[in-house]
Amino acid sequence: MELKLVTNVLKANDALAEQNRHLLSQKGLLTINIMSSPGSGKTSLLERTIDALRDEVRIGVIEGDIATSKDALRIRAKEVPVIQINTSGGCHLDANMIQQALAEFPLDGLDLLVIENVGNLVCPAGFDLGEDFKVMLLSVTEGNDKPLKYPRMFLESRAVIINKIDLLPYTEFDMTLAERDIRSINPKAQLFALSARTGEGFEKWCAWLKARVADKKAVL
Amino acid sequence: MHELAIAQEIIRTLEDSAAANGISRIALVRLAVGKMSTVMPDALRFCFENLPKGPLLDGARLEIGEVEVLARCRDCGAEFAAGDYRFVCPACASAEIDIVAGRELRIESYEGE
Numbered sequence: 116m117e118l119k120l121v122t123n124v125l126k127a128n129d130a131l132a133e134q135n136r137h138l139l140s141q142k143g144l145l146t147i148n149i150m151s152s153p154g155s156g157k158t159s160l161l162e163r164t165i166d167a168l169r170d171e172v173r174i175g176v177i178e179g180d181i182a183t184s185k186d187a188l189r190i191r192a193k194e195v196p197v198i199q200i201n202t203s204g205g206c207h208l209d210a211n212m213i214q215q216a217l218a219e220f221p222l223d224g225l226d227l228l229v230i231e232n233v234g235n236l237v238c239p240a241g242f243d244l245g246e247d248f249k250v251m252l253l254s255v256t257e258g259n260d261k262p263l264k265y266p267r268m269f270l271e272s273r274a275v276i277i278n279k280i281d282l283l284p285y286t287e288f289d290m291t292l293a294e295r296d297i298r299s300i301n302p303k304a305q306l307f308a309l310s311a312r313t314g315e316g317f318e319k320w321c322a323w324l325k326a327r328v329a330d331k332k333a334v335l
Numbered sequence: 336m337h338e339l340a341i342a343q344e345i346i347r348t349l350e351d352s353a354a355a356n357g358i359s360r361i362a363l364v365r366l367a368v369g370k371m372s373t374v375m376p377d378a379l380r381f382c383f384e385n386l387p388k389g390p391l392l393d394g395a396r397l398e399i400g401e402v403e404v405l406a407r408c409r410d411c412g413a414e415f416a417a418g419d420y421r422f423v424c425p426a427c428a429s430a431e432i433d434i435v436a437g438r439e440l441r442i443e444s445y446e447g448e
Contacts (some may be wrong), residue, residue: 116448120348120442121444122352123441124442127344241438263420266371266420270420299422300420302432303430
């Protein structure tokens with residue numbers, strides 16, 4: 116006989132993500148999930164964002180990598196709370212890993228929790244961690260074809276950051292084309308262009324992020 | 336890349352459902368897999384077929400229905416296929432779009448006794 120099941124295979128992950136979201140929202144903590152290819156500059160973006168907002172926003176970081184604590188050590192040097200998750204081969208973070216990390220994370224007294232996902236342009240887009248929104252980082256050295264080749268990453272993100280604009284003169288990257296492609300996938304995405312190395316473009320990004328932190332606190 | 340974990344989750348879900356419904360053998364499992372699900376049907380089938388399974392699922396077939404990406408405009412109500420991932424309404428150019436289908440990763444039903 117046929118049995119109708121109609122069950123989401125990821126329901127276990129989604130249930131844990133909702134628990135994470137509930138916990139973080141109770142604390143008025145804005146949580147963002149940063150995704151990109153390996154080497155796009157997620158950790159550099161974070162380092163400079165922490166420096167820029169140091170006096171205004173209390174930031175905590177969960178680092179996701181397949182191996183090593185290299186990123187967590189860089190963030191720890193900024194004297195903010197950080198925890199490293201090693202997925203040991205896993206291609207993305209999932210809600211269960213975040214729940215375990217949250218259990219030992221000093222959440223009280225924080226305004227913003229940043230989850231740096233495993234560098235990967237495919238899988239992280241499909242997994243809810245309990246974040247308020249996803250942020251996609253694309254660097255100009257990766258080339259113009261990435262938004263259309265990996266559309267779901269751009270589709271699921273509330274903000275898309277184009278990094279390494281200081282290298283624009285040395286690449287074939289076409290900023291106008293990139294913006295057009297990203298907008299065609301996700302017309303409502305907030306777009307930023309910046310350089311985590313020189314700091315160009317950071318004011319706009321930090322002001323926007325600060326406003327989202329304030330929005331989150333306002334609904335508490 | 337994570338099809339193995341997905342296949343394990345499918346097997347676990349089927350085992351739970353079979354136990355709850357007094358099913359001792361499953362011959363066929365029907366899945367809906369959206370084109371945007373980040374899961375490759377062939378890889379999923381390979382993992383499902385090659386994972387060790389008890390007598391409940393021994394020899395069970397996986398039937399995978401791929402689901403196209405479908406979007407609906409909130410402003411004019413037009414529905415359109417968005418296989419090219421362009422989420423702008425082709426009728427009125429609105430950016431207020433809901434994605435109706437394409438993200439699925441769902442067990443629809445199974446044949447068992």
